[in-house]
Amino acid sequence: xxxxxxxxxxxxxxxxxxxxxxxxxxxxxxxxxxVGVTGNTMTILIIQRFKDMKTTTNLYLSSMAVSxxxxxxxxxxxxxxxxxxxxxxxxxxxxxxxxxxxxxxxYATILHITALSIERYLAICxxxxxxxxxxxxxxxxxxxxxxxxxLLSATPxxxxxxxxxxxxxHPDYNMSQCKHTAYAVKSGLMRTMIWVSTAYFFxxxxxxxxxxxxxxxxxxxxxxxxxxxxxxxxxxSHKQTVKILAVVVLAFAVxxxxxxxxxxxxxxxDDYHTAKxxxxxxxxxMVLFYLSASINPVxxxxxxxxYRAAARRLFYxxxxxxxxxxxxxSGRDDVTTCDETLTGV
Numbered sequence: 001x002x003x004x005x006x007x008x009x010x011x012x013x014x015x016x017x018x019x020x021x022x023x024x025x026x027x028x029x030x031x032x033x034x035v036g037v038t039g040n041t042m043t044i045l046i047i048q049r050f051k052d053m054k055t056t057t058n059l060y061l062s063s064m065a066v067s068x069x070x071x072x073x074x075x076x077x078x079x080x081x082x083x084x085x086x087x088x089x090x091x092x093x094x095x096x097x098x099x100x101x102x103x104x105x106x107y108a109t110i111l112h113i114t115a116l117s118i119e120r121y122l123a124i125c126x127x128x129x130x131x132x133x134x135x136x137x138x139x140x141x142x143x144x145x146x147x148x149x150x151l152l153s154a155t156p157x158x159x160x161x162x163x164x165x166x167x168x169x170h171p172d173y174n175m176s177q178c179k180h181t182a183y184a185v186k187s188g189l190m191r192t193m194i195w196v197s198t199a200y201f202f203x204x205x206x207x208x209x210x211x212x213x214x215x216x217x218x219x220x221x222x223x224x225x226x227x228x229x230x231x232x233x234x235x236x237s238h239k240q241t242v243k244i245l246a247v248v249v250l251a252f253a254v255x256x257x258x259x260x261x262x263x264x265x266x267x268x269x270d271d272y273h274t275a276k277x278x279x280x281x282x283x284x285x286m287v288l289f290y291l292s293a294s295i296n297p298v299x300x301x302x303x304x305x306x307y308r309a310a311a312r313r314l315f316y317x318x319x320x321x322x323x324x325x326x327x328x329x330s331g332r333d334d335v336t337t338c339d340e341t342l343t344g345v
Contacts, residue, residue, distance in 0.1 A: 026082070036294030040068045042297060042311065043061060043296070043300065047059075057123075061116070064108075064113070067112065068293040068296065074099075074101065078286060092163045096162060099160070107150035124215050124219070156193050156196075201257070205253065255289070255292035
């Protein structure tokens, strides 16, 4: 989370915010932490434990769950800085690593969402080609490449942030802060990183809109081609799929746009009112940031029968399943069915 030091920050004691802001934000973040850690851990266990859940789509979801779990490692430090702006008591290494992991995992999650959307596009619009091109082995290599590229993109954060003191001439531990360094701001490296971060939002966003728009058109045009006894149920599934895809794009925009607006405001702070606006954006974007890391398992539970059935198997391994349920949990990839697309949210 970006920080902006306001002249009247001492009015709130050790924090830049009043307790009327700190308490509800902390409660919401702790709830998101509980939901996110539990849900993402459950997602990893479900996909790793059950063979029928190890589809190419779910390999992306499992890797995304790991990324979202790592993101929550930074939450305690963000809450600490909310309540106590100075001093920073965790040292230089934790300051740099927490920002680096946060940034790297953010990029990894965005890249996973984009790659997953491309895979869904191929599976729905070109199902025969997708069966040949999209294999589990290739997806594993792609996931490794996504992680490598994301972590490499985040390496400037190791230079951008550090522990700094209010008085550089006579450093005082009680006045230490984990923040963007003066060197980063003066050298222009900060602005470069802002451009990289912004590209990581708008490029995937345009990609998602194009891909899901194409998927929507494909499903809409193919509805008249559905024949047979299951035509009605397949048409209903296709309509549901379009709705879910719209939710994906909307959730992505809502969770990430304030984060990038706040960052851009931070680089243009030149007066009190702009600084105040930047701080308010930073708090709101922090909450939405952690919401984005916790919302996926909730969406899976709400929208995928297959995921809910697997979750029941995880918690009740000896529960006797109905034959219909066994049929729904078949190991095929379901590249054109609604269930697999819902699992890919």
